[in-house]
Amino acid sequence: MSLLDSLAAGFALVGNFEAFFMLFCGLVIGVVAGAIPGLSATMAVALTLPFTFAMTPINAILLLLGVYKGGIFGGSIPAILIKTPGTPASSATILDGHPMAERGEAGRALGMALYASCTADAVSNLALILFAGWLASFALNFGPPEFFALILFSLTIIAGVSGESLLRGALSALAGLLLATVGLDLVYGTNRFTFGDPNMMGGLNFIAVLIGLFAIPEIIAMAWNPVAHLGRTRALGKSRCTFADYARSFKSIIRGSMIGVFLGSIPGIGAAPAAFLSYSEARRTSKNKANFGKGEIEGVAASEAGNNGVAGATLIPLLALGVPGDVITAIIIGAFMVHGLQPGPMMFILNVDIIYGLFIGLIVSSVFLLVVGSVAIRGFRFVADVPKRILMPGVLILCIYGVFAVNNNIFDVGVMFVMGWLGYIMMRNRIPAAPFLIAFILGPLLEDNFRQSMLMSGSDPSILFRGPITWFFWFLTCLTVFAITRSTLRKKVPLS
Amino acid sequence: MSEKSLHLRLGIIVSLFALFLVFYAIPSFVFAPSNVRNIILSPVFWPYVLAGLTGTIGLGLVFNALTSAPDTPFDDEESVHPEGSAPWMRLAALAVIMVLVMFGLPRLGMVWTAMLAFAACAFLFRTRHPIVAVICAVVVPLLLYAFFAHVAGVAIPQGNFVRLP
Amino acid sequence: MKLRTLGSAIAVGVGVMAGAAMAEYPERPINMIIPYGAGGATDISARTIAEPLGTAVGQALVMANVTGAGGATGSVAVQNAKPDGYTMLFARVGSHSVNPAMKATLPYTLDDFRFVTVYEINPVACAVRPDSGIESMDDLIAKVNEGGVSYSSSGVGSLLHLAGAMVLKEFGVENPLEQATHIPQKGGGEAATAVLNGTATFICTNSSALANFVANNQLKPLMVTTQDPVEGFDVPTANDLGKPRLNQLVGWTGIAGPDGLPDDVAAIWGEWMATATQDAKFRETMESVGSVITLMSPDEANAFIEEQYNTFKALVDELGMRVEG
Numbered sequence: 001m002s003l004l005d006s007l008a009a010g011f012a013l014v015g016n017f018e019a020f021f022m023l024f025c026g027l028v029i030g031v032v033a034g035a036i037p038g039l040s041a042t043m044a045v046a047l048t049l050p051f052t053f054a055m056t057p058i059n060a061i062l063l064l065l066g067v068y069k070g071g072i073f074g075g076s077i078p079a080i081l082i083k084t085p086g087t088p089a090s091s092a093t094i095l096d097g098h099p100m101a102e103r104g105e106a107g108r109a110l111g112m113a114l115y116a117s118c119t120a121d122a123v124s125n126l127a128l129i130l131f132a133g134w135l136a137s138f139a140l141n142f143g144p145p146e147f148f149a150l151i152l153f154s155l156t157i158i159a160g161v162s163g164e165s166l167l168r169g170a171l172s173a174l175a176g177l178l179l180a181t182v183g184l185d186l187v188y189g190t191n192r193f194t195f196g197d198p199n200m201m202g203g204l205n206f207i208a209v210l211i212g213l214f215a216i217p218e219i220i221a222m223a224w225n226p227v228a229h230l231g232r233t234r235a236l237g238k239s240r241c242t243f244a245d246y247a248r249s250f251k252s253i254i255r256g257s258m259i260g261v262f263l264g265s266i267p268g269i270g271a272a273p274a275a276f277l278s279y280s281e282a283r284r285t286s287k288n289k290a291n292f293g294k295g296e297i298e299g300v301a302a303s304e305a306g307n308n309g310v311a312g313a314t315l316i317p318l319l320a321l322g323v324p325g326d327v328i329t330a331i332i333i334g335a336f337m338v339h340g341l342q343p344g345p346m347m348f349i350l351n352v353d354i355i356y357g358l359f360i361g362l363i364v365s366s367v368f369l370l371v372v373g374s375v376a377i378r379g380f381r382f383v384a385d386v387p388k389r390i391l392m393p394g395v396l397i398l399c400i401y402g403v404f405a406v407n408n409n410i411f412d413v414g415v416m417f418v419m420g421w422l423g424y425i426m427m428r429n430r431i432p433a434a435p436f437l438i439a440f441i442l443g444p445l446l447e448d449n450f451r452q453s454m455l456m457s458g459s460d461p462s463i464l465f466r467g468p469i470t471w472f473f474w475f476l477t478c479l480t481v482f483a484i485t486r487s488t489l490r491k492k493v494p495l496s
Numbered sequence: 497m498s499e500k501s502l503h504l505r506l507g508i509i510v511s512l513f514a515l516f517l518v519f520y521a522i523p524s525f526v527f528a529p530s531n532v533r534n535i536i537l538s539p540v541f542w543p544y545v546l547a548g549l550t551g552t553i554g555l556g557l558v559f560n561a562l563t564s565a566p567d568t569p570f571d572d573e574e575s576v577h578p579e580g581s582a583p584w585m586r587l588a589a590l591a592v593i594m595v596l597v598m599f600g601l602p603r604l605g606m607v608w609t610a611m612l613a614f615a616a617c618a619f620l621f622r623t624r625h626p627i628v629a630v631i632c633a634v635v636v637p638l639l640l641y642a643f644f645a646h647v648a649g650v651a652i653p654q655g656n657f658v659r660l661p
Numbered sequence: 662m663k664l665r666t667l668g669s670a671i672a673v674g675v676g677v678m679a680g681a682a683m684a685e686y687p688e689r690p691i692n693m694i695i696p697y698g699a700g701g702a703t704d705i706s707a708r709t710i711a712e713p714l715g716t717a718v719g720q721a722l723v724m725a726n727v728t729g730a731g732g733a734t735g736s737v738a739v740q741n742a743k744p745d746g747y748t749m750l751f752a753r754v755g756s757h758s759v760n761p762a763m764k765a766t767l768p769y770t771l772d773d774f775r776f777v778t779v780y781e782i783n784p785v786a787c788a789v790r791p792d793s794g795i796e797s798m799d800d801l802i803a804k805v806n807e808g809g810v811s812y813s814s815s816g817v818g819s820l821l822h823l824a825g826a827m828v829l830k831e832f833g834v835e836n837p838l839e840q841a842t843h844i845p846q847k848g849g850g851e852a853a854t855a856v857l858n859g860t861a862t863f864i865c866t867n868s869s870a871l872a873n874f875v876a877n878n879q880l881k882p883l884m885v886t887t888q889d890p891v892e893g894f895d896v897p898t899a900n901d902l903g904k905p906r907l908n909q910l911v912g913w914t915g916i917a918g919p920d921g922l923p924d925d926v927a928a929i930w931g932e933w934m935a936t937a938t939q940d941a942k943f944r945e946t947m948e949s950v951g952s953v954i955t956l957m958s959p960d961e962a963n964a965f966i967e968e969q970y971n972t973f974k975a976l977v978d979e980l981g982m983r984v985e986g
Binding site: 042043045046049050053140141142143144183184185186187188189190191196198199201202203205267268321322323324327330331332333334337338340342343344345346347407408409448452455456458 | 694698699700701704705708709711712725726727728729730731733734737738763764766768811816817818842843844845846847848850851853854855857858859860869872873874876877878879942946949950984985
């Protein structure tokens with residue numbers, strides 16, 4: 001079948017009102033669910049799944065993809081407005097988005113988040129359509145040693161989000177690495193720091209840690225000084241994201257999208273590291289470097305481009321190999337299988353109409369996201385006008401409900417509170433929270449891949465340098481460490 | 497506070513914590529089976545590496561404090577708090593609220609606990625709109641309950657006393 | 662308006678409370694705990710049965726994923742719940758026969774639960790990469806004896822972990838733990854990927870997790886552990902290969918309550934399941950992902966799990982796979 005035939009077959013499949021309506025519904029569900037902390041994109045997709053059993057395959061999958069994409073964008077809304085990431089992927093958006101909201105520029109930050117998301121989404125979808133086969137076979141070259149090198153490199157992001165002191169950033173990262181060791185050991189299944197509590201055996205819930213670290217310290221700070229915010233102009237201005245803003249951040253958005261596509265096509269990394277990597281790259285190359293972390297619009301653009309770039313790209317391993325790239329695509333694979341479809345190379349031959357139907361739907365989804373997103377922003381941004389002393393208890397309650405809902409476990413609410421106090425102590429001691437979070441995500445991946453490599457090679461460390469991919473990331477790591485060291489020594493400032 | 501004194505304080509605490517990890521926490525709380533063939537595969541290997549790095553950072557902070565860190569106070573530091581000990585009392589009260597929430601969730605149910613917590617926090621923050629706060633305290637948890645329980649299908653804890661439909 | 666809704670809500674709540682003592686089970690929604698993550702085999706199975714089951718029960722079933730520690734976190738939640746039939750568990754082979762057999766530190770035993778049914782059996786298949794040069798189980802065993810063979814699993818104490826060792830042992834490998842390396846991954850999807858990208862040599866897991874890769878010629882199946890052939894897997898069964906003991910090695914999903922579950926509750930669950938598993942759509946969906954619908958009564962389910970547990974326990978003790986500490 002030629003490309004045109006395939007396209008026509010795809011059109012025939014999605015060229016009806018119902019398919020687009022499902023996609024639209026999915027986006028609406030996703031944006032709303034993403035905007036509710038704890039009810040992340042993952043949960044929204046999982047909850048929608050049973051409803052899709054009765055639909056035709058293409059409608060079912062478009063609905064789920066809509067929820068997925070909407071959810072990843074929706075997460076940035078509470079991240080900006082109330083410093084509570086709705087979904088882990090939007091935690092990098094907090095770094096600059098929330099300071100902007102504090103300054104009365106919530107509208108501008110949200111607008112930029114939306115435009116960056118849509119652009120990245122489009123780039124990511126294009127990458128999926130054009131390079132799926134190639135990227136997927138490349139991703140299959142990633143075994144544990146390659147992952148180890150990639151994650152080691154990703155840990156250098158910490159330098160980019162450490163803020164005023166690299167030493168305190170490193171301290172924060174170490175705390176995250178240590179906390180991530182809680183749970184059952186991967187290779188031997190023994191307990192590590194679980195104190196015999198079955199709730200700790202699964203490790204600390206990531207979302208509980210995330211929300212505890214970012215949202216709860218704000219509430220505690222409110223108790224410390226309930227009138228601290230009064231002098232500031234927080235009320236939501238009519239501020240909007242201008243075309244000039246977009247043009248200025250365009251390079252960062254494209255770079256972020258590329259990073260997202262690359263990390264998204266490799267199964268097992270996920271959107272949060274992509275957002276942080278994109279953010280730290282934008283900061284490294286920006287002229288306004290000093291302004292990052294204090295409300296720089298380019299920071300918002302970069303993080304949102306990074307996480308939305310992942311959303312289309314995780315479909316690359318899914319469609320081309322049948323391998324889920326993250327938890328969400330694992331659920332979507334379930335939907336494929338329930339409908340008797342078997343994602344993988346054969347699907348491009350057997351069900352080419354569905355593949356092209358999906359491609360068409362995906363392209364349309366970027367446009368729909370723009371529409372749904374603008375409406376959502378208009379609806380949500382007035383949260384910034386709620387008196388802060390009413391808003392904060394509300395945020396606390398929302399976090400309690402949300403964190404409970406993630407795993408239906410009251411223990412996680414306790415984890416969130418404890419992490420909140422830890423986060424507050426860190427805040428008072430000027431220790432940044434972002435490195436903690438990155439380390440908490442990447443730490444277990446680093447350790448597991450290291451040990452898997454050692455198992456593969458019978459404890460021969462040379463496997464960590466086994467091929468061009470590992471060399472490439474080792475080289476990047478050395479280069480980055482060298483650059484960080486040099487700039488620290490030259491300026492004498494950032495280290496201290 | 498200046499960077500010098502902050503780093504000195506952090507450095508000492510972190511170094512002591514590293515020692516605590518190496519000599520007490522890791523040996524007692526990380527279990528390694530006896531048949532581990534190679535030390536780098538052992539479950540204790542990574543925690544020890546991290547403890548070592550923690551110690552290094554701690555010493556680095558102390559070293560930095562003693563050599564190059566400036567001894568000028570941070571410019572955005574809040575000066576002496578005008579209220580004396582009141583902020584500390586509020587922090588303690590918030591901590592108590594959180595403990596009570598943990599206690600109340602399985603017994604009272606999430607909705608009722610959340611209402612009490614909302615009201616307590618709003619008054620702890622000395623809101624200027626007490627009536628609005630009380631209304632929100634009742635309505636917000638109910639709305640969230642309706643959403644989570646009936647739209648998202650989450651099993652919100654109901655407690656032993658009054659169940660919501 | 663809002664106040665009136667609230668008032669009636671409270672009134673209904675109080676009414677429900679007052680009626681609690683005399684009303685017939687079930688008079689309110691039942692919490693169904695799924696101890697594994699969304700999108701996994703247990704989750705799909707649970708959410709598919711939920712619809713016909715909810716109709717049979719006549720009350721809402723609230724599905725709750727409580728994940729962590731290979732199913733232990735969710736299982737403990739049910740173990741500690743009141744045995745009133747309002748908190749039930751979707752138990753799985755990993756959480757309720759492999760884990761108890763392998764882990765000394767597990768906070769529960771089989772005796773802490775009362776099974777009301779097992780409704781689904783998942784055949785286990787072993788597979789390798791097509792370009793590995795391994796065409797049959799004999800090739801695989803020959804390769805194991807040469808050394809350098811590894812197998813992937815979704816973690817310590819998972820069915821996959823035990824399955825790899827058990828299959829090798831049955832095929833005459835003296836000490837599978839020494840002669841083949843176990844490379845644990847973070848989940849079932851990752852375990853299959855590990856074979857796909859050459860990290861591990863082979864994998865033994867539920868056929869449903871492999872069907873996709875087999876259909877796409879990305880993985881080559883070597884055998885299935887059931888007595889009967891499995892659709893889509895054109896390979897010998899364990900019985901063809903003369904290893905009928907491997908029939909024990911199957912996945913299953915069942916429903917369990919806390920130990921003190923009253924007899925009448927267990928009995929009525931048996932009836933509900935009999936109705937629910939007749940549902941055509943349920944059967945169709947489950948069979949499309951490679952499951953075999955087999956309904957067991959509470960007694961059959963207990964006997965089945967007990968037997969599987971004892972087989973696994975004996976193997977674990979023989980090989981020294983037990984996890985202490």
